[in-house]
Amino acid sequence: IAAGPKLIIADEPTTALDVTTQAQVLRLLKRLVDEDQIGLVLITHDLAVVAGVADKIAIMRAGEVVEAGPTVELFRDLKHPYSQALFEASSHQPPRIPPAVSGGTPVLAVDNVVRDYPLPRKSLFAPPLAFRAVDHVTLRVERGENVGLVGESGCGKSTLARAIMALEPTQGGAITIDGSAIDPRHGASFETRRKMQVVFQDPYGSFNPRQRVDTLVSEPFHLLKSAAPQGAERERRIARALEEVGLPAGELVDVFLRIAIARALIIEPSLIILDEAVSALDVSIRAQILDLLADLSDRLQLSYLFISHDLHVVRAITDRVLVMRAGKIVEEGPTEDVFANPKHAYTQELLAATPNLERALREREAIA
Template sequence: MTLAEALPTSGAVAAPEPVLRVEGLCVSVRTECGLKPLVQDLSFTLNRGETLAIAGESGSGKSITSLAIMGLLPPPAVRVTGGQVVLGSETLTGLAEADLRAIRGDRIAMIFQEPMTSLNPVMTVGAQLVEAIRAHASVGRAEAQKRAVEALTAVRLSGPQRRLRQYPHEFSGGMRQRVMIAMALALRPEVLIADEPTTALDVTVQREVLDLLRDLQRDLGTAIILITHDMGVVAEMADRVIVMRQGRQVETASTSDIFARPQADYTRALLAAVPRMGQGTVRPPVTSDPIARLTDVVVRYPLRGGLLGGITQNVHAVEHVSFDIKKGETFALVGESGCGKSTIAKALVGLAPHQGRIEIAGQALDSLDAAGLKAMRRRVQMVFQDPMAALNPRMRVGDLIAEPLAIHGIGTPTEQTARAADLMARVGLEAAHLDRYPHEFSGGQRQRICIARALALQPDLIIADESVSALDVSVQARVLDLLRDLQREFGVSYLFISHDMAVVNNVSDRVGVMYLGQIVELGTTAQIFGNPQHPYTRLLIEAVPIPDPGRLRPTTPRKASEVPSPLHRPGHAPQRVSLVDIGNGHLVGT
């Protein structure tokens, strides 16, 4: 059975090409100074079965365009102030909300970036699918439930009948995104808008979602508008590309022309900032002493239940992990969500209870009292993924950067302010902005502020936990360059945690590959990327989208399979991975 056969037939006649026309679209926001344009004079067409990518950085107007097409702009602050959107032969701009509601989901659907915020956490997945189907089709509950099962089958979710009874929190990120795709495609819309559908997903899950969208498009003939800042995804998925900047279209062409012959300076700069596999500078091996060492580290979290609240299962987050990080080295941990990367980071700073031995500069964490732990944390600092969540919105930036100095009683208030100003300059920001609040900075600038705060205590080790994964490619490139410059200047070591293999390939000296709480391969960057030995390492590398539309990815069979669970009953544990040295410190799990 094909995917087209698995999904119900709506009976709608395909609209004549083009399916969608956007003509001179202008969107503005109301401010104290009058209307401020967010999107200006945007025009394009979308044909049946075509994928059109709208690419650009944050603030370029990509998502505002999608919301304008769907009629979801937040009134009265943001509204369409010019142009029109035509779906088939029907003009959407100016339609009453009741008429738009009938069209949304039925003829035009949207997949949002974060599926957890798009799904109702207190309703089962089945109830939400049935509700969406019955809102647009005159069918009974039994028929709607049958269609919901067919939709989940079409997106290759195992056990669709069982899945209907589950809640969103019981699904992984990739599975939740599949549910969103099933909900969007259940009524076979003519147009599907995918707004950053894979940005927050692991590289292997991203590969599954992209392959799924491609298969559904082939079987259903759905036209797709793909909104993304990932040029690798653009190269693999799109037929045509629109590049946007500051609300304006700066270039549009076929995907092959955009990558081979970009005309606009901005497009060339955007493509130049994309990290590519194999372009990292080969750095000499770091031979200094370790600043951090983990020996046979285990982290488990008990789950309690039953009448007496006893331990029913243990979450085996980290299992017998050993590695060291040398002074001045960038050591990367890669793997999918839930593999234990962030748990290791928490254990390193004493925020997660652990077994085994963790040493910082030769001192074991479990031998330190409260004062010793506080002193140790001067040597180890963290930079988190979301800088806005990591910065107190009620504190000025100068106070945030100086706060570690105040906590550890270093310097007078005047000296602390001077140190904060110096650090602002070191990370490429203006010292004059110390009195601003976090919301007055861009995402990349906020991440630089977090880095400045981490440097305040002159640490030996900085843990960068997905610190650039949410940034645009050009901002990401600037932050990575900053981290390299600071490493050369201060000799700081990095534990770089990421699921972006291309970034890791460009910044790391050594790499540890984690799977289900254990390291399955460890070696230099050249060994891991030039000669991957473990099947999981090869899977991660092969799943990376390549920003080259001329490169054909080999077709591989795909199945709906679930990642094995890290949950085990008390007294049981996963099989331990043994690492074997195959030469020059290249360790491979067996």
């Protein structure tokens, strides 16, 4: 805005942001439109965001505008099948079989974990200082259970995930995977690492583009050492992993997230950590991936630790949720209980900042 433009084109400006930061950015965009009379073209896959900001909406598919009109009128009377499918997908909740908590050894146990980062000394003889990114966090994930971890950027979610994956040392507490302890300084053994896998936020960046799909998917076999399958058994395991995620064996499909999930599945882990795995997807593709994850969890008794700033996704896929702020868990409980009746002020703030399609339409109707 330094050059005083008449038009701003905002292409997915809030996709990677947590809900509180997203709300601030959206307020800024609306202020520029209202006070500075700047035109705004907002490109997004989030229907709730566009309903709260845009006066008029155009819905595109395969390079063509299939439906357009004023925001409230369009959403209240969607005519095109594609528009209707997008609207339904925005509130999609995959069918789940509630996990039967056995009371045995949890798949993941985190007890009073602390992660400190050293800070520069203020003077030569000053005591050493540290920034506490994870502050005595405790959590459990049972077999077949999906647990969500939410909070704004910088609260310690990804740091905790790296500690669980034994990618960073901890300065206190204990972490066990299926009963096997992770050494706080030296990390996890190969046997422990094979019990957990991760699907990253950016599957594109986690692959070597020069490698074939079968090579990428079979990468975790190195954790099995001498027990890694060879020959026909290796090919069978690769084919099965690809089929589990809806990719026929040998078909090079440009669906990197499904390949990332197949890679996580191939050594049959007990726990998969999904770190913002669906945050960049449009609502229709996101609904398909959530259906896939729910189906895999139910059929294979997989446990997920689902880290996300998208509260709609967490509500749709998880059984329990933990809310993290400044390195601490401030609230936890069954997902529906926490969302329907949040106790902590920070949880209430997160939910209030989350874009809601129906709420945005009602607000527009009230001021019309």
